[in-house]
Amino acid sequence: MFVQSVVIRDYSFRDYKEVLQIDKEVFEPRNPAYDLYIYLTYGNDLIVADVGNRIAGYIVTMDVDRFTGKIISFAVRKEYRRMGIGSMLLQTAIERIKARGKKKIMLEVRVSNQAAQRLYKKFGFRITDVIHGYYSDGEDAYIMVLPLSEQ
Numbered sequence: 470m471f472v473q474s475v476v477i478r479d480y481s482f483r484d485y486k487e488v489l490q491i492d493k494e495v496f497e498p499r500n501p502a503y504d505l506y507i508y509l510t511y512g513n514d515l516i517v518a519d520v521g522n523r524i525a526g527y528i529v530t531m532d533v534d535r536f537t538g539k540i541i542s543f544a545v546r547k548e549y550r551r552m553g554i555g556s557m558l559l560q561t562a563i564e565r566i567k568a569r570g571k572k573k574i575m576l577e578v579r580v581s582n583q584a585a586q587r588l589y590k591k592f593g594f595r596i597t598d599v600i601h602g603y604y605s606d607g608e609d610a611y612i613m614v615l616p617l618s619e620q
Contacts, residue, residue: 475554477561480515480527487524488517495544508542514565518545518554525549528558530566533575538566540576543585555588563592567617574617577603577610589613 480488485505492501508515508529518525526545533539540562545555566574577600578585586596594613603610 474521475525475557476519477557478517478519480509480517484517484524484527488515488527491524491527491544491546492542494546496542504542512541513538513569514562516558516561516565518549518558520549520554525554526558528562530562530574532566532569532571535570536572538569538571538574540574543576550584556591559588559592563615563617572617574615576613578613579604580609580611586611586613589615 488505489501492504496504512529512531514530515527516529517527524546526549527542528540528544529542531539531541540559543555543558543562545558563574574594576589576594578589580599592615594615596611597614598612600610600612602608
C-alpha cells in the first residue's frame with residue numbers, strides 16, 4: 470500500500486469510531502470504549518495519524534509528575550505498519566512531552582512485542598525494569614525510559 474500523505478493531528482470526536490476499531494484490532498480489549506474514555510480523561514495528548522480521512526494509528530500520552538511523561542497507548546493499524554507512521558506519531562509525542570518540560574518519558578511494552586521495542590530503541594528508549602504478570606493474560610512487561618536531557 471502506498472501512503473500519499475499523512476497528517477499528524479490532535480484527536481477529534483469524529484475519530485471516535487476509528488480509534489475504537491484500532492484499539493480493538495491491536496489490543497483485543499474487553500471494552501475498547503472504556504479504554505478510549507481513560508485516554509480522553511487522563512491523557513494530555515491523543516494524537517492521530519490521518520491518511521486520506523482514515524485514521525491509521527494513534528498515540529496517547531499523559532503527565533505522571535512534574536518530570537515524567539508517559540505513553541499510555543500507541544497503536545497503528547496492521548495495514549499501515551512499516552510505513553513510518555508509528556515513527557511520526559512517536560516523534561510528535563516526544564516533542565510534545567518535551568515541550569511540557571518533562572525530563573523523561575516512560576512506557577510499558579509486552580516482552581513479546583519485539584517490533585515495538587525496536588521502534589522505541591531507535592528513538593533512544595532503554596529497558597530499565599520488568600513488571601512480572603503486568604498484562605491480563607499474565608505476560609510480563611518491560612519498562613522503557615527515554616531521558617529527554619540526552620535528546
